[in-house]
Amino acid sequence: MAPVIERRSIQFSLDPKSGVPYYKQIILQVEFAIADGRFATGDQLPTVRSLAVELKINPNTVARAYNELEIRGIVTTQQGTGTFISEKQLQLTEVEREGALDGLIRPLITKAASYGFTMNEVLTAVREGFEGMEHREDSES
Amino acid sequence: MAPVIERRSIQFSLDPKSGVPYYKQIILQVEFAIADGRFATGDQLPTVRSLAVELKINPNTVARAYNELEIRGIVTTQQGTGTFISEKQLQLTEVEREGALDGLIRPLITKAASYGFTMNEVLTAVREGFEGMEHREDSES
DNA sequence: CCTATTGTATTAAAGAACTAGTACACTACA
DNA sequence: TGTAGTGTACTAGTTCTTTAATACAATAGG
CATH class of the missing domain: 1.10.287 (Helix Hairpins)
Structure with a gap:
């Protein structure tokens, strides 16, 4: 078998019935994954489009989640490149x-x-x- | 001087600019007053009408705050009588x-x-x- | 009883929050 | 330089939250 490339990635999911807005559910899942060790400094998050497709929602909704995470210093985004787990905590x-x-x-x-x-x-x-x-x-x- | 009757009461206040809804501000102030010792088990809260007048808001808004506090078990209300700090924690x-x-x-x-x-x-x-x-x-x- | 005082229920209006549609802008890389 | 992939900006529509107006119901006390 070909060796499996170890890509850090987590399984996102949304619960429409929970009453919790989608963008907040995404934020929570990212926070939890970091707390958990499933995401670590430097890891790339799914692109806004790919996650939007996966979750069947609008890219802007994903972007909003990523934006709030950036404001909180949890991720860093670079237009054209992607969104990554930040190293800012240490700074x-x-x-x-x-x-x-x-x-x-x-x-x-x-x-x-x-x-x-x-x-x-x-x-x-x-x-x-x-x-x-x-x-x-x-x-x- | 006539002796001052010691009535537990707290000074409520609202900040319209904070973005925090009135009913939540009231809840927080009650919670804080309890944590603080300014309210203790059995104390009566201001009536919905009196507090509404004091804060210049609608009685329903006060009632909503008291309702949430009751749902959380923090206060007990009796129609026609008043709203009181609950003893439920101990139960x-x-x-x-x-x-x-x-x-x-x-x-x-x-x-x-x-x-x-x-x-x-x-x-x-x-x-x-x-x-x-x-x-x-x-x-x- | 009856009246004053208490909390409650119903309805409505204003505003904010949330999501999506669409078009734009930046970056990497062949 | 041009194309595919990335995040962003602007706009609009729907839903939810919040507050209020008004009328109702239960309790206490004369």
């Missing part, structure tokens, strides 16, 4: 990183506290959440 | 509590990991977030 300053994390966490704290959860409960749940992720550290080529 | 089963917490935390984990934050960074930020809250444990009459 953020400490202050920027802390600010971003704070923005993610602050609403969680408030809600958790309103629901009566203690700090330790939240800490434990976060720890378990991370551990349940099973980073797939596949050998890199 | 949830362990399983229900864990499920609720998981729902809050799972999106955070994914996003934090996508942004390249480590588990320890997140744990530290959560800890600091809780500690910065300064629960106001006022004496309960």
Whole structure:
């Protein structure tokens, strides 16, 4: 058999009934794939057209998802070339990183506290959440 | 001077320019006040009409906020009587509590990991977030 | 009872969000 | 240089969200 070329790629899918807009579903799936190890720095995402065909939606909808991901610094796009997982995380300053994390966490704290959860409960749940992720550290080529 | 009757009440306010819908702003302020200690179990919230007048909005908008809070189990409402901070948190089963917490935390984990934050960074930020809250444990009459 | 006070239901209007159609612009490479 | 492949801009139409106007229903207390 011919050797299978190892291309990082993930299986996208949309749920029209979920009420979650398509472009957000795409964003979430990319974020999850990164968190997961299925996408890594430098990997190319499907082109807007190919993913649009695959998902049977308009290219602009894919483009919108990619755009938001770029604004968040998660991907980098080059017109004419493609969209790639960014290396920007490593370039953020400490202050920027802390600010971003704070923005993610602050609403969680408030809600958790309103629901009566203690700090330790939240800490434990976060720890378990991370551990349940099973980073797939596949050998890199 | 006449003694001031200690009525738990919070100062609500709306920012029309924030882009956050009024009913969500109200929900957030109630949640925050609970997390904060300014509202405690059994306290009565302002009536839908009084708060509507105070904020110069329609009573239905306040009612919607209170409704969502009730769905989430944070308040209890009785037609003809009023809306009160619920005691339900304490009545949830362990399983229900864990499920609720998981729902809050799972999106955070994914996003934090996508942004390249480590588990320890997140744990530290959560800890600091809780500690910065300064629960106001006022004496309960 | 009856009245004042509470939350609720129904409907409608304004605006924002979402998706798609179509045409444009940049890049790589033969 | 020209062609195929990439992302982008502009526009329009539909749907959903949000808020409000108005009328209804339940409770508490004289």
